[in-house]
Amino acid sequence: MFKYLKNDLPASIVVFFVALPLCLGIAVASDAPPFAGLIAGIIGGIVVGFISGSEVGVSGPAAGLAAIVLAAIASLGYEAFLVAVVLAGVIQILFGILKLGIIGYYFPSSVIKGMLTGIGIIIILKQIPHFFGIDKDSEGNFVLFGGDNNIIADIIGIPQNLGLGSTIIAFIAMGILILWAQVLTKKHNIFNLVQGPLVAVVAGVIFYLLAKGSTLDVASSHLVKVPEPDSLDSFLGQFTLPDFSVIGSAEIWITAFTIALVASLETLLCVEATDKLDPQKRVTPTNRELLAQGSGNILSGLIGGIPITQVIVRSSANIQSGNKTKASAIIHGFFLLISVIIIPNVLNMIPLSVLAAILFIVGYKLAKPSTFKAMWNAGWKQFLPFIVTVLIIVFKDLLWGIGIGLAIGIMVTLWHSYKNSHFLHIEGEDVDDGKIKMTLAEEVTFFNKAAILKELDRLPENSYLELDVRKTRFLDSDIIEILEDFAFKARERNIDIKLYSERGIVENPESFIEFFKLRKLND
Known part of the structure; x- marks a missing residue:
């Protein structure tokens, strides 16, 4: 597993810096403690990484579950909600034993490509306010329209609320990333070992320290926020145990089954998508993946973490960074664990605008204009499910987009089947x-x-x-x-x-x- 460490170690660093703000943000968007998101990220990397058969997938808290988790915590309370997470993990293991992992193969590639593209667009839109230093919202919350606090309102308000320091270091980071990818990596192998995103993050920390107290100062609200325990007791105090006295409640079981079903579907779709992105075209054993995800959710719920799925943003960042084996996912989990114990104060110096620049690149690679052109050239039977999936994911949410895109794909297929039987x-x-x-x-x-x-x-x-x-x-x-x-x-x-x-x-x-x-x- 560690045969390609020279490839997997740099990739794990990139995934770590992508995962860190997402773990925190999705937890906040779910109305859970920020530390709960870090727990899920650590377990998703280390535990799920070891058990999983995927060489490219990365697991952790997912934005697609945020709405479900938010409603469940509000209704059940956090300790009772953790019981539902544990039970959801048990149900996922049963799914794996019953070999239900084949479900993901019945989703057409047009819908999967639409899911990837829609997520890429959301990443880009969500990061625009962070890039210009004007947004204080969590990474997991995405609202295009509605009320005063939404992405469109933030973008319109950029000229009036521009954070000069955040914007400057964001453009510097973007320049570093483009220079690294387009020029330097072709010049010398050292630039493949030391990845551009790491250099961009280091530059961001240096800029923050040098600009502190000046007109280019990056406000604390626009920095990464990792809990900083001052003792072992305060660190251990961040863990929350589930209240198993409520295990007989019907609402607990309904919530558990909902989490298990949605998390399994998101994982299987992500597996299908990441297998397509894998340059080596390896096939992930889906039933084993359900067993891995179930094991991760059981452990996450037992120590106070939110639910885990395989996630496309971190997985695609892993692939795009040149990983070879699942060692990169496992190492990124250890990086998360070490960072929250040893250097939370250093992590809290990273400007969110630098991370936004990194995520811009990830989002663009998922939603390239060439993808739209290729799907258009493939004909209306491919383009219609694709574009509908993209639009509904962006304007509604992930599950609605996948569901309606799949329905259209089925209708197109049934139309063909009406004319010609197939077998x-x-x-x-x-x-x-x-x-x-x-x-x-x-x-x-x-x-x-x-x-x-x-x-x-x-x-x-x-x-x-x-x-x-x-x-x-x-x-x-x-x-x-x-x-x-x-x-x-x-x-x-x-x-x-x-x-x-x-x-x-x-x-x-x-x-x-x-x-x-x-x-x-x-x-």
């Missing part, structure tokens, strides 16, 4: 010549994704696959992506592939991938 047919295995023959149906959609993945993963190493798509009229983009990924992995497993298509026979793996890219454009 997957395996022609035969272990035939006399030792070859495995797979024939795809006339129409294959994302409903067939789990079955195709299962059959392809079952293929033994050093085997020979004959894939026949001569009768296939419609091949969903999700299935094409699966076949492209399989062509990549087949080379590592020494699986030879012969593709029979209406255009002839394709045997070269590179030609195989190029064929499906062309097929995707034609569809």
Whole structure:
């Protein structure tokens, strides 16, 4: 696991600096103690990281659960709410034992890409006020419109409320990040080891110390806020134990099941998304992931933490920083633990505007203009669920966006199914010549994704696959992506592939991938 420490250590530092304000902010947005968010981040990194089979995913408190947690704490009280968190973890473990992790495969890639893009836009919008030093709200709270305290009102008020010091160091940090990524990393390996975000944070601390008391001073309200215990007793006093005397309450069980269901769905969607972002195209075992998340939530609830899920912001930052294994997620958890014990006063010198600059880059990579162009070029069947998911996530919330995007994706598929039935047919295995023959149906959609993945993963190493798509009229983009990924992995497993298509026979793996890219454009 620590074989690629030279890659994973720098990535863990980036994830740590991304996770720190999010752990605190989501806790505040949930009306929980800030320390509860740090507990969830530490357990999500160390405990879930060790148990999980994901090499790129990072777990911790999630903004998507903030509204549920806020309502539950208000209704139950915090000690009783912790009981629900523990029970939610138990339910998630049952989900894993019952092998319900396959649910995530039934979400079309257009919806998953819409989720990633919508989250990227939210990150950018939410960080604009922090970037200019005018917003005091937590990171977990996102409201575009409504009342006086919302993102649009903050953005409109930038000229009148501009924090000069915060803005200057934010632009300096942004310059460092761009220079590091576009120029310096190509010049020398040292710039790959020492990551740009770390340099930006150090520059932010130095700027804060030098500007203190001047006209460029960064106000304390625009700095990271980590609890600073003055003794062991005050540190231990931040932990809260659940009140198990309420375990018989129906409301506790309803809350627990709600948290378990939503947290599991968010995790599975994040797993699907991060597997697509993984440069090595590794596949996370979803049932094991549910077991890991359940174990993390049990422990988090037992010592006073809020619920945990795998989270896309930290996971994408991890991937974009060049991680190789899950060691980066585990190490980031230890960094969180060490920081809250040893250097909380140093962390409290980091300007939020510097972290906003880092998150700007993360958000942009999730919501690139090229993504919109690619989805538009893929046709209305892909673009409609994608753009609806994006808009509803931004203007409503994450779960509404995913739900409605999925509903539209299903309606589009049902419309196709009305015209042409679809199925997957395996022609035969272990035939006399030792070859495995797979024939795809006339129409294959994302409903067939789990079955195709299962059959392809079952293929033994050093085997020979004959894939026949001569009768296939419609091949969903999700299935094409699966076949492209399989062509990549087949080379590592020494699986030879012969593709029979209406255009002839394709045997070269590179030609195989190029064929499906062309097929995707034609569809």
